[in-house]
Amino acid sequence: MEESLTEYIRFLTIERGLSKNTVESYQRDLKQYLLFLKENHINHWDAVDRYTVLSFLQRLKEEEKAAGTVIRMVSSLRQFHQFLRQEKISTTDPMLHIDTPKKAQTLPKVLSTKEVEILIETPNTSETLGIRDRAMLEVMYATGLRVSELTELKLDDLHLSLGLIQTIGKGDKERIIPLGDLAIEWIEKYLKHSRNRLERPDKRSLYVFLNHHGRKLSRQGVWKNLKGLVKKAGIEKEVTPHTLRHSFATHLLENGADLRTVQELLGHSDISTTQIYTHITTHRMSTVYKTYHPRA
Incomplete structure (x- = not known):
């Protein structure tokens, strides 16, 4: 599973040409996700289902993560699982029936x-x-x-x-x-x-x-x-x-x-x-x- 993550990070860097900061942000999110899966004794991607992901997102809410953090995490997971499916590393996509939470629009602070x-x-x-x-x-x-x-x-x-x-x-x-x-x-x-x-x-x-x-x-x-x-x-x-x-x-x-x-x-x-x-x-x-x- 860690090899899959390494492969995905390589894909983001080389094929998609994302900036270093963006890639690092994806990597942080997905390492946190991988740690959760290990704690729950899940050791291959086809064992991950919708309820696994929902449990992980619930953990983030219990840790009082900001709404923006949870939204970003859902986006990271969605793209990662699409990659795993496309590369035939997994046969299912647990993100298919998970909605992205809505974020209350907050206006950026500005100076006069x-x-x-x-x-x-x-x-x-x-x-x-x-x-x-x-x-x-x-x-x-x-x-x-x-x-x-x-x-x-x-x-x-x-x-x-x-x-x-x-x-x-x-x-x-x-x-x-x-x-x-x-x-x-x-x-x-x-x-x-x-x-x-x-x-x-x-x-x-x-x-x-x-x-x-x-x-x-x-x-x-x-x-x-x-x-x-x-x-x-x-x-x-x-x-x-x-x-x-x-x-x-x-x-x-x-x-x-x-x-x-x-x-x-x-x-x-x-x-x-x-x-x-x-x-x-x-x-x-x-x-x-x-x-x-x-x-x-």
Whole structure:
């Protein structure tokens, strides 16, 4: 059974070309599933039936896993069992009569334009790391990059004279994103005054954003820095790197951008993923109306 999982992970990586993070997510889910099957003395795939899967999902609920986690797990199991059937590793598909639970739609948290301004201006730009953090925040808000895309950004991906950057997103899809004047200005300041101090002379780096050891800034490093800056800025909302991505998309739509353009900028393969932001703008419009209209 473990060999089947290894074979499936190879299939996701090579044949489907999924990103490293997506593959790792599938692997985590399915290892958890395999462990449950072993605990229940199930040692071949044809012994897995609908009730086995339902018992596993019930275990997740008893462990108080979030609804989104359970939905993702059902999706992982559905695709995995389809693979086992297609490859004739099993003769049955226990997922055929299992419905995907519905998830209550929650709107992503966004910052107001004023809050974004305060946050971006928080780093102390008289310091080396402060210049880096200011450039980093400017880029995140100017482009809506995912945190993984930000940390993987290379010097060769910057085309500042053209006002563009290129990035590789989910599914290894490349996209070109325009940069605003302020983001360009702060990247140039960072490259000129800060990055050369962070980079070790004996170990050159291809990456744009470096930590104080001269190595590529990690995702955890971005989260940690952002958490400290949010606290320093006095913003009481829960803010993650993805909050800046949500804010980027929402502010574009609020200022008249069309949905297709925002979809391209965010790198969404399906426009339905982008449509969540239209709900945010409608929700905010309703809130403003109810607050300020004298007869609302």
